[in-house]
Amino acid sequence: MRAGLPHRPRSQSAKPVIDGLSSRALAAIARLERSRSYLSPGDTAAAVRLWKEHTRRTERQLWADEDEDDPHWLCCGNPHHARELLAAVMQAMSPRNARELRQVVGRLDALLGDP
Numbered sequence: 001m002r003a004g005l006p007h008r009p010r011s012q013s014a015k016p017v018i019d020g021l022s023s024r025a026l027a028a029i030a031r032l033e034r035s036r037s038y039l040s041p042g043d044t045a046a047a048v049r050l051w052k053e054h055t056r057r058t059e060r061q062l063w064a065d066e067d068e069d070d071p072h073w074l075c076c077g078n079p080h081h082a083r084e085l086l087a088a089v090m091q092a093m094s095p096r097n098a099r100e101l102r103q104v105v106g107r108l109d110a111l112l113g114d115p
Helices: 023-035 043-055 059-068 079-092 095-112
Strands: none
Touching (some): 023 043, 023 079, 023 095, 043 079, 043 095
């Protein structure tokens, strides 16, 4: 399992699909996923999906997850690890492309009230 994401076989030609990103930013992500040992094709899109699902949960569900260390994270991925992976990807990207991904992730973070 990579960075808390569920293990899914992916083709080497997988192209990321992340709403709100330009084709230039998506191409940069695809290049990073091919060149970094901590990434596999599709990891960034999977991390965005997982973080999006997590941030849209009710506050009550989020508290239950924290209290019980959600057992679903074993099969479905840990959203906190996914957020850490997104931070690493944004750090590795060029400033212009990272800005686009930061906007997408920032909107999700705002749902949790994170700065």
